[in-house]
Amino acid sequence: MAQKKIAVLGPGSWGTALSQVLNDNQHDVRIWGNNPEQIAELNEKHTNSLYFDDIILDHKIKAYDDLSLALKDVDAVLFVVPTSVTRLVAKQVADTLDHKVIIMHASKGLEQGTHERISTILEEEIPETLRSEIVVVSGPSHAEETIVRDLTLITAASKNHETAKYVQALFSNDYFRLYTNDDVIGVETAAALKNVIAVGAGALHGLGFGDNAKAAIITRGLAEITRLGVAMGANPMTYIGLSGVGDLIVTGTSIHSRNWRAGDALGRGEKIEDIQKNMGMVIEGVSTTKVAYELSKMLDIDMPIVSAIYSVIYEGADIKDSIIQLMRREGRPENEYIVEIKGKN
Template structure:
């Protein structure tokens, strides 16, 4: 048994806490809201986020110092916009160096940093190689119900990734390891953009043909940008790439799909975010990816179109027309070519 603190009591933090508790660990679930901590401890429920019974082995905390005292690992599962603030608080109270694992998916606008880079910026004892990422096709609702799920953990220090693998793996939550932290983080972040697009497509009333095209060409865009930034193209064919892309683009559990669906039906962004009531990471990520693409001169027409819908109020149907009438080109010019170039040398 190990003592593990999970920072962030939303749906994903709660679900991962359940996995850890099922594995026999002493789990401290931290939230910045005192009333939420008290509710979890008295009712063993967190109904705003998940309609499940929380195991009694999970104790909720509002005080961060108490939550991380004597733990061997900390799992950070807060929205990307809160990463820096939470890590600044953590830096003040963390008494010893422990394994830091994050399960947040996004890119920081302006700085264009991945979550692991943001964490190592704020934690004085940690470098980039000290941070582990957990990512993959994993709806919290299904994980909490112990339905079969597979994910990947990655770190520059593979021994830290193996420790995270041991913490989480069980008969219904299978965990693989990968050394490609850039690809794993970017795959998990960028797929949210394509999920917004899939939701927009469904909201417009388009069918499976359109969504299949969007997912496939979206994967090409993800790989195009990811490899430019140093990722292994094979990572985008794995669980945090195509796996996460499929589940996020095709399920009503997906916040990003639901937000896109509302946009496709004619709602404006402010109304959509109010209706969702929870963070939609793809909205923030599309801004960062659009900036990345411009700076790196990487062609990302789907991302550009979704950016125009969200931030420039462009009509989604006009964006579809724009995409369908692009200049003729060959298909095998993206992920397949990247793989061929990399492995034919």
């Protein structure tokens, strides 16, 4: 693919790692953020010490705190900002852009209050005259591994196959491979909801449970994610792919995951307020837990693990008592959720 000009909105760990991937592919990359000190460090030292200790970025990657400069003449815009500010940044982009671009996002969450997926927010706030169909870039990936060019396989999902293929070509190289998918709902719900299950998996580790418990929460958590996602219109097959079980495994088993680390701290007895304060990064799984719980009630979907995590985080329930209640639930067939999926369709 010929060189493209790409604005990456959000100089966090994942935004920085994806910027390096795009730069490795010879694209003109501009990172935008609202912290002048961080922007200055990126431009002068070519480092992002808030997230990476020993990584030196290519000097060709430029950083901006002026959105109009970052967006000037770009071919594509990649949103990698927290879910809570996606709508605000999208409004700013819509007010600043003066031409049509490819719009992508690599964030993982659901908006509180509206319960909307990120692509829906972007569709609402950025007029069609300024954007393509949204492309979701998502899958099993830690920024800490991508930044050192470890092998990574993820998904580019869009309602428009040609746009998904464009993004696939934009990112793909010897260490970073993308597959296309047309199930935007499935990819986005999998990306968001796996963070909730990762909090629970971390909590089990913090409490001292082992691999048996880890396998149990990942497997049954995937069943809950699938039930809710299909009720929202997703293809159930998406959840056994990279953006489904793949992302759940990597997020629910690794110390690299801030959601897993938050859960681990919960299991060790720390308070959620202190965990959020000390993390230094947004813990999407905490806010998404509330959204997932509310959606499960609205759509009448059985999600006992999500409900238990919600009760611990938002209602102060004792975490050990919550686990006992889960274990003592009435016995059920393992594949009952498949029957529910078929019923929804």
